[in-house]
Amino acid sequence: MVYNLDIAIALYEEEKLALENKIKNCLEDFEEPDYYLAHYHQEALYQIRNTLRILYSFKGDVFLEKQFSLSKILRLEKELKKSDLIIPKELLEEYLEKEKKYIEKIELAPKVIEPDIKETILDIALADLIDNKIKKFRLVFNKSANVSLFFSRSNKSIRIAFSDIRNHLKNNIFDESQIQYLENQGFAYINKNKLEASIKIHDDQTYRNIRFLLAQVVFKMLLHAGDDENAYIQF
CATH class of the missing domain: 3.30.1460 (Yope Regulator; Chain: A,)
Structure with a gap:
């Protein structure tokens, strides 16, 4: 078998998205929400997220921080498109700008030389x-x-x-x-x-x-x- 970290991550991300959509469809069923099936998909989603956390850990802490910040940016941008905002628009835009600046800071930071992994x-x-x-x-x-x-x-x-x-x-x-x-x-x-x-x-x-x-x-x-x-x- 040949293992490729980026391919594995991409496949698990696809599976995670598919499960999230299945859960959404189960709960938004107009006739009768299927809570049992949603729970079943949620258990699988928990396993997928745990696996992704393991896979992403191989890329280092900075990578994980970047991924977390990017996910927040996506959520903020999605929230700003809504017409019925709960949080003031100005505050959301402030949060969004802060996260974007953080991403820029990570991108401009000097690359850290990784230690030799053949040590144990x-x-x-x-x-x-x-x-x-x-x-x-x-x-x-x-x-x-x-x-x-x-x-x-x-x-x-x-x-x-x-x-x-x-x-x-x-x-x-x-x-x-x-x-x-x-x-x-x-x-x-x-x-x-x-x-x-x-x-x-x-x-x-x-x-x-x-x-x-x-x-x-x-x-x-x-x-x-x-x-x-x-x-x-x-x-």
């Missing part, structure tokens, strides 16, 4: 695995519950695997929805007790693709499945 033990291990300096390692999230990710290298790909799936389901460490999430991210059953994803080695892209997939899995699953603060790597 995990980063070094991934780089060594890709460079064929090591063949495998294990990232342990919860030793007592045996929650781990296994990383290994073949000639053309990096394999990332979860084992002991049956026990994880039995002990409610994972549930079926989380297994479905893994499958949606490219993991597949190798046997009845192991899920594995394979990422092709594409030189510079490989490292980024693995980090992106790992971040998705950690944020969505492993932070809720173990003692992540005491996670460690076993070679």
